[in-house]
Amino acid sequence: MRPGIYTVHAPLGIAPSAEKFVFVREGFSFLAFIAPLVWLVVYRVWRPLVVYVLVVACLAAGEYFLGVDSNIALATSLLIGLYFGFEAAALRQDTLRRRGFLHVASVVGNSRIEAEQRYFTLSPPSQAGMTG
Numbered sequence: 001m002r003p004g005i006y007t008v009h010a011p012l013g014i015a016p017s018a019e020k021f022v023f024v025r026e027g028f029s030f031l032a033f034i035a036p037l038v039w040l041v042v043y044r045v046w047r048p049l050v051v052y053v054l055v056v057a058c059l060a061a062g063e064y065f066l067g068v069d070s071n072i073a074l075a076t077s078l079l080i081g082l083y084f085g086f087e088a089a090a091l092r093q094d095t096l097r098r099r100g101f102l103h104v105a106s107v108v109g110n111s112r113i114e115a116e117q118r119y120f121t122l123s124p125p126s127q128a129g130m131t132g
Contacts, residue, residue: 003108006115007093009101018120022096023112026089033085040084045095048084055080 005026010016032039040049059076062068084091093103105123109115 003110004115006107006109006112007089007103008105008107008115008119009093009096010104012100012102018116021116021119022101023107023115023119024089024092024096025112026106028085029088030085032088033081036081036084039088043092043095045091047095048091052080052084 006023007026009022009024011020029039031042036052037049040046040052056077059068059073063070063073097103105119107115107119109118
C-alpha cells in the first residue's frame, strides 16, 4: 500500500477524546466513483446526496421523456461518478466542518491506523488545543 495523506478533524471543545477524531484520506475515492449513492449514505454526506438524487432523477426523466440517448446518459453518469471520486474527501471535510469539527492537522501514513498512531504519538488529544 502506498502512503496517503490524511486530514485530521476534531470536534470543537476542550480536549476531545481520541475516539472523536476523524481521519479523512485525501485523493481519489474508488467507492465514491463506482457507487456515489452508497458512498454518500455511508459517510452521511446529506446535502450532496440530495443534489445527486435530483441530478440522477433529472437524467432519468430526460432519458425517458426527451428521448436522450442512453449512451449520453451513461457518459453523464460516469462524469458524475468521476466528480464524486475526485471530490469525495472535500465533500466529507465540508460536512465535518458544518458539524462542528475543526481541521487540526495533516498526517502521512500507509493506512488510517498508521496515520492515527503518528498523529497521537506526535500530538496527544490532551495537548491538541481544541478550543473554538
